[in-house]
Amino acid sequence: MNPMSSAAIENMPSYENDFAVNGEASHVGLDQFDHLGAYKKLGPVYSVEFRGERWVCIGGLEANAAAWKNPDIWNYHEALKPFREVMGDRHVTQMDGEPHREKRKQLKPGFGMGAIARWIPAIDGVIRSELERLEEKESSLHSFFMTTLTLANASTLLKTDLSVEEASIFIRFEETFINSTVMSDEDRASFYQNPVFVEDKKFVFDFLRREIRERLLGREVDDNFAHVIERTAVEGKDVDIQELVSEAYLLLMAGTGNTSKLLNCGLQYILSDIEWLDTLRRELEPYSAESFLEGMKSFPILKATIAEIERLFPAAPVLSRVVAKPFEFNGFLLEEGTKVLHMQTITHFLEEVYDEPYRFKPQRWLENDYSKKAQGTFGGSTHICLGMNLARVHMPIALANILKNYDLVCKTEPDIQLNFNYGVPQVADLRGVFRRR
Numbered sequence: 356m357n358p359m360s361s362a363a364i365e366n367m368p369s370y371e372n373d374f375a376v377n378g379e380a381s382h383v384g385l386d387q388f389d390h391l392g393a394y395k396k397l398g399p400v401y402s403v404e405f406r407g408e409r410w411v412c413i414g415g416l417e418a419n420a421a422a423w424k425n426p427d428i429w430n431y432h433e434a435l436k437p438f439r440e441v442m443g444d445r446h447v448t449q450m451d452g453e454p455h456r457e458k459r460k461q462l463k464p465g466f467g468m469g470a471i472a473r474w475i476p477a478i479d480g481v482i483r484s485e486l487e488r489l490e491e492k493e494s495s496l497h498s499f500f501m502t503t504l505t506l507a508n509a510s511t512l513l514k515t516d517l518s519v520e521e522a523s524i525f526i527r528f529e530e531t532f533i534n535s536t537v538m539s540d541e542d543r544a545s546f547y548q549n550p551v552f553v554e555d556k557k558f559v560f561d562f563l564r565r566e567i568r569e570r571l572l573g574r575e576v577d578d579n580f581a582h583v584i585e586r587t588a589v590e591g592k593d594v595d596i597q598e599l600v601s602e603a604y605l606l607l608m609a610g611t612g613n614t615s616k617l618l619n620c621g622l623q624y625i626l627s628d629i630e631w632l633d634t635l636r637r638e639l640e641p642y643s644a645e646s647f648l649e650g651m652k653s654f655p656i657l658k659a660t661i662a663e664i665e666r667l668f669p670a671a672p673v674l675s676r677v678v679a680k681p682f683e684f685n686g687f688l689l690e691e692g693t694k695v696l697h698m699q700t701i702t703h704f705l706e707e708v709y710d711e712p713y714r715f716k717p718q719r720w721l722e723n724d725y726s727k728k729a730q731g732t733f734g735g736s737t738h739i740c741l742g743m744n745l746a747r748v749h750m751p752i753a754l755a756n757i758l759k760n761y762d763l764v765c766k767t768e769p770d771i772q773l774n775f776n777y778g779v780p781q782v783a784d785l786r787g788v789f790r791r792r
């Protein structure tokens with residue numbers, strides 16, 4: 356890098372002046388930026404006016420490499436503060452540096468692959484019985500997946516008595532909470548006063564506190580939460596109940612909305628590709644509750660299908676960041692405090708990386724070995740999605756059970772729009788009926 360080329364934000368290409376027609380972009384809504392077009396014209400770094408401030412947008416393979424090489428260049432405390440506001444200051448997402456790394460270790464008995472894989476047959480059992488419960492009844496698939504995965508967590512990672520009605524309050528809380536994390540500071544502050552949110556939050560936190568109290572009083576349970584508690588509630592130290600609430604929440608519920616979105620979008624595409632569906636169903640004939648205990652070696656077609664779903668429907672396509680330590684990217688100096696939109700999944704839609712990027716083509720994963728830097732669905736580096744292992748166990752089990760045993764009769768026209776904006780993931784909700792094959 357030529358240090359003479361360093362220049363700050365005001366010298367970089369600007370979305371409004373160098374890309375949008377007549378500077379019209381400064382007033383567009385959250386979901387209306389054409390970042391892919393801007394990236395292709397302006398390159399891997401440009402600025403944009405967003406919520407009355409200038410943000411730097413970075414994307415592409417080099418941006419992913421730079422962003423993930425050293426996580427300490429970012430200030431998560433500031434960028435992810437909505438998580439702290441609701442979950443407390445020991446919530447993993449908004450922690451930085453060494454305390455964050457320690458926290459990830461603390462959570463490993465909850466989310467490491469070994470800790471998740473032991474529950475595969477139990478997860479299969481819950482998904483199978485929820486499908487049976489829903490057979491022939493019309494429903495929203497998004498809500499079906501969220502309920503089913505939450506109930507699966509309540510029988511495995513954090514064993515607790517959670518009724519379907521209680522699960523629905525947890526789900527409403529999770530959905531509104533996650534939506535609020537991408538709001539402006541002002542909108543978020545007013546959202547926190549919303550009476551339904553206030554009540555749901557109280558319900559969820561009280562429920563988890565009761566569970567924690569019983570555990571701390573000695574009720575022994577064989578689940579992942581028991582192992583996480585052991586690491587968090589260290590003898591001789593005061594127990595931070597809110598820290599345990601945040602951990603319990605992660606085990607019971609977090610991320611299920613994202614997993615559900617991927618399953619929804621993915622199913623839509625699988626079902627519309629008859630040839631691929633047939634191949635997949637043939638592969639799934641010998642599927643049983645124990646099949647994935649050894650990983651997915653015997654199910655390459657399903658594995659490729661999930662990789663393609665992850666590529667085409669990243670639930671969080673763009674991440675917000677704040678610079679903690681100044682660094683240079685592509686000839687521009689990003690100063691401390693600069694707000695950045697890291698478009699970590701823009702690589703998914705580049706022809707030079709993925710041939711015909713807008714086509715659902717799972718076989719590409721059987722024929723190619725793509726760089727990890729080109730895969731941003733779960734983020735990267737030390738803050739890579741904590742629930743990635745869980746999502747990668749939930750998704751194949753759900754798809755295997757559905758595709759092997761059911762036809763889905765859709766009641767609404769599929770409508771998926773690929774979108775590429777901060778806080779605006781691909782939206783898709785199918786309504787349909789599962790009918791036994």
Ligand code: HEM
Nearest residue numbers: 448605609610613614670671732733734738740741742746
């Ligand atoms: C397909 C489903 C999922 C997708 C696409 C997804 C996506 C992501 C992404 C992109 C990040 C990085 C955020 C950032 O760096 O700012 C992330 C982080 C995180 N995810 Fe997920 N997620 C999924 C499922 C889950 C599940 C099931 C959980 C359950 C616990 C979960 C919990 C978390 C947590 C706690 C973090 C923050 C980790 C940290 O900062 O150390 N996610 N996820």
